[in-house]
Amino acid sequence: QKEVEQNSGPLSVPEGAIASLNCTYSDRGSQSFFWYRQYSGKSPELIMSIYSNGDKEDGRFTAQLNKASQYVSLLIRDSQPSDSATYLCAVNAGNQFYFGTGTSLTVIP
């Protein structure tokens, strides 16, 4: 069973703060890791992908991967109300994509 675990939240942060979203996965053979954002009633949108240990930054988003700990995280700096959404962690292992159940983030103005 290839599992991807996320804290379902809800996570609330004030506007301008850093939001930290976490994800763990069970399959050590996982090669690719993704963060998707899903607004209510909409489909998931890819916001970050990471393939090697360390940090990857894209604008206000930073993805962090630690394969030894089987842990991937997403940091959102200067959080905005428009960042309020559910964030899905996904892992590619064995030619399949596995999704976590998502963390609901609310950014409070």
Add this chain to the structure above:
Amino acid sequence: GAVVSQHPSRVICKSGTSVKIECRSLDFQATTMFWYRQFPKQSLMLMATSNEGSKATYEQGVEKDKFLINHASLTLSTLTVTSAHPEDSSFYICSARWWGLDEKLFFGSGTQLSVL
């Protein structure tokens, strides 16, 4: 990112009718597409994996005869919900595997199906 188009975005139908949903990769070829359904405030549930030129692989508990999947070309996969009933009402989402320098998964915009 790559573009995946899904139509229709919303459909309302009577119980017993069949509904076809199309998923197209607009700017890349997708040998593999995935179909999901999602109920309100719940997580994505993978229904089936669609492979171009071959039969789809269905997840356990998903009825093959109920949810017909056809992936006849490298840019188009279709999901037909046959003899739809109210319990089939859900948000259906397709995704396509993109191969470039690395591998990613891009989603269509989803189809909200309401069966009366």
